[in-house]
Amino acid sequence: MKRYVIIFILVIASTFLIHAWLMSIGLFPIEASAQSVAVDQLFHVHLWLISFLFSLIMVTLVYSLIFFHRRKGETGDGAYLTGNSTLEITWTAIPLMAVLVLAYAGARTLGAIQVIDPTAVQVKVTAGQWYWQYAYPDYGVTSTDLYLPVNLQIDLQMTSVDVIHSFWVPEFRVKQDIVPGRTVELRVTPSLIGEYKVRCSELCGLRHAYMEGLVEVVSQANFEKWIAQQQSAAPPSPELRGQQLASSYGCVNCHSTDGSAKTGPTWLRLYNSSVKLSDGTTVTADDNYLKTSIINPNSQVVSGFSSNVMPDFSTVLDQTMVESLVAYIKTLK
Amino acid sequence: MEHPSKSSTLQLGIFVLGALAVLTAVEFTIALTVNIWQVLAVIPMIKAGLVFYYYMHIYRLFQADTEVDRESFAYKLATNRMGLWLFLISDSFIFGGLMISRINLLGLTRPDLIQVLGLVVTSVLLISSFFANRAEVSMEYGDHKQFILSTTLTMSLGILFLVGVLGVEWRLAPFGPETNLAGAVFYVMTGFHAFHVLTGVIFLAIVLRNGLRGLYTAEKHWAVEASVVYWHFVDVVWFFFYPALYLIGTLAK
């Protein structure tokens, strides 16, 4: 009996100690979204559970190792205890109930973070190897950085142009994989003004580690200001616009502008040059050729290069964007 | 327990073939008329049940093991049976995975295939299973001539099935594996199945050759039983693949 009392006390003490220690070593990033509050609450439930169960098992284990250690010269076996059905049923039933309660709490939290606000600000996210592109359809604005107004729900409508990526801002706590060929949704309500980073969380190829982008949470007033700025910004020349697009859509990851060999043909002196295709024919790289290369690359693969590597831009780049890119390529003499 | 006579066992085989044929006719008719997928999904299960019980004698796995001498042929036979069935259980997971893929990718659509050809190759495989059963029963009763004849017929029909699927249907299909999803699903399912039919034919060829040399007796013919049970398994897989590819749903795109 005395043993059980000692263990009980030690377990309770250890639970509190371990929990306090876990809370002190800084395990979580700051809470910067409304969702993060609910998620962290659930995390804290888990931390208590972990502290308690760890203590329960470790205290009993260490106690046994110390007090039921064979002393020098001792012979004979341990106590002949084969089992106890009541105990077995108890330590099956209690965890079973705990599991059901925890699962229910988990379901409640999931519901809480998925609440839909019909007035949410819509942002279209395009992910590709290895960049992030944002568009604000309500305002007709595009950006390579994610500007968000604080305390408003954001409805991220996300698609990928090539492989699976994943949207994650640790301070927001929520994550969503972005699958090519469909649009996925993630809703988050930023709650703390500041600068954060979105970090791609699904291995997407070579530069996955560097697929991070700026997320700027600003006051609602400053957000309106930023939108207005983007809308009234003098449109750059087609050539400049094309250069920006070539960078922000990752074209330059595969097509060099200085003649060096990469995954795709170089753009240096490409315009109006003679190009040999994989089917043996030779064509001139005129405007039409360049346009087709962007939106339907597999129909005319250059000899020595592979088909089915270039992402599908046909639904992502509109007519004007394609023309800007062509204009830019023409400048590379 | 009364030991059934050879003629009654062979007759049973004919009744089972009849039942399978009727069920196949029913599913073909339903597909071309009301096309209720739930019915078309259940009929293969009934066919499979008949084959598992009457042709593959799955109940032998559960018969009480009176033989205690581990070195005896009877004990080793029961051990071999367990090994074979475990192998078939494992193999069925590949086909299950392919079915899941077909359901996920095509839903209630199906590839554009030649219905008459589908019915013909299905019947060919069904009849080959009938002869496989005859071959095994003949061997059980020591009728070597019938065994040789039936095994040869089984193999021939199996080869005919392969010609029908790989030689004809694959050539005539209006799509290739790369054309669309229906094509990809069709070729991968029939490809995996055909590979198993081919290995089944090879297995039967080996058993036929050894049978011709008189290696098997009514008491000892495990290889015959194994090759026949494997053959029936391959037929059961087709019971599910046939409606999945030919019958269920509307034409894709």
Next chain:
Amino acid sequence: MRKLYSIGLIRGLLWQILGTAIGIGILTGIRILLHLPAWKAESAFVLGALLGALFFVYGIGAVDDWIKVAGGKEVHEPDESSWGSMRYFGVSLDHKVVGIQYLVLSLVLMVVGGSFAMTFRTELANTGMQFLTLMEYNTLMSLHGMVMIIGILVGVGAFMNYLIPMMIGARDMAFPRLNAFSFWLAVPASIILLSSMALGGFDTGWTGYPPLSARAPIGIQMFFLGVSLAGMGTILSSLNIITTALRMRARGMTGFRLPIFVWGALATSLISLTATQLIGLSFQMVMFQRLFGMGFFDPAKGGNPILFQHLFWFYSHPAVYVFVLPGLGIISELLPVFARKPLYGYKWVALSSFGIALIGFLVWGHHMFASGMAQYLRVPFMYSTLLVAVPTGVKFFSWLGTLWRGKIVFPVPMLFVLAGIIVFLLGGLTGPPNATVATDLHLTDTYFIVGHFHDTMFGGYVFPFFAAIYYWFPKMTGRRMNETLGKIHFWLMAPAFIVLSSMMMRTGLLGMRRRIADYDPTLNITNDHRVMTVAGFLVALGILVFIINAFWSRRNGEIATGNIWNSRSPEWQVPSPMPVHNYDKPFEVVGEPYDYGLPGSVYVKFMEEE
């Protein structure tokens, strides 16, 4: 020359080279005839690798007897007692030899996979890329995962094949030739897997998700093929284990009188017999997408990338129970011996292995909570995942009950058993945060997950694996492993590993993603990474000490031919090393396996010659 060719492994490798060349040649020839680009064609390498593996198993002689039977000839079991140590390099029908072959292969794979980890851990000690290119990093990281997984499957095969016939009183496995074949398939499979490094590597992680894997370099095909072949070996091995355990037991060995390890092995084999086919299928479907343009997972053709994840995880989740159920069985097996007490609640422990296996088939979606799969699936998978904790808890409480009021001793195997319990506890406790969807959305694809599964793998497999080797080494060789070196191995490995996995979890919570070659210095986890690298090297050092110990002890270890652990298990009732056909006299089971502390109780009684 002829002497070299008589060694099975050499013969197998030569034939593998031949088969590879023939395969490459055939497909290159066909492509030339069809006017397709023929140099270094992907399909040529695939056919080459496949034929190479088939030629290997033929060349080593693993299919000779079956070919004879097919030809109508008789086959006999050779008398291997005069073959000497060369029989470990060829086809042996003795399950003890096959078990040790599996053991050596698993250690080789562990060292290879571990050195990949050491390499990229060194790279990760600082931000920025130091000496690896991005493709090299991704390849090493991906291979670390899969090589370790194959190493674990092979190691699990080692325990099960070595121990089960002995524990149940059988002469050998039910299908000895199948046993040898299953082992030898793993060798070319591993070679093919590693050959991916020579074919451009691959950048997909061990999970090989399309569309990324559909466009990865050719190395990915070697990855897919190597895993498929290894998987086939696992399946055949499981078939053998189940049949052996059900059909070859000694008289009186009813279900609840089986050694507990056999229960774990049966539950394991049920999973690996069936679910493994799904990883093979999912990988083969990507292979076909690449080779034949079949658009299963290609969005441009209407394919579904998430279908791959369902097929893949349907195996790969139950697979982790394949990895840990045998090790947990080892823990249950050894605690009674070292506490001198019955296994507490034996029946419940036995059934809990099946409970874990069965529930384990129903939880795979928890790897896909953020994947974009159907929303309504997330909550059910959360419930089923949390449910696995219940039978797992039964095991933990039983272990505590076994130690309570025992007379505990601490030889080296016991140290590793205890480390297994503690580390598996850490792994198990970090499961629930991953299981509840809302918290998992923060944790998935971060280093938290990496820490969680390293804890569960080390606790459920690695530590029990070492415990088992230290424990049964005398049975294999007639000598003990050195206790001092064993303790050094333990104290180098266990604390360092706990630090390593704990830091993994911390960095993950703070923002460190998985599978990244470089990390953001502003996360302030650079020091954590340095600690992790050092800890990793300490673990490696511990394993090096173990390997030295194993080699040294084979020749110079203290002679140990009797029942040095005073175990009730049948294999310890006969001398060590184990006699060639295990039991010259059969035994009958007359009591319970774990009745330590019950005076006069006997488990097995050997029968006199009739």
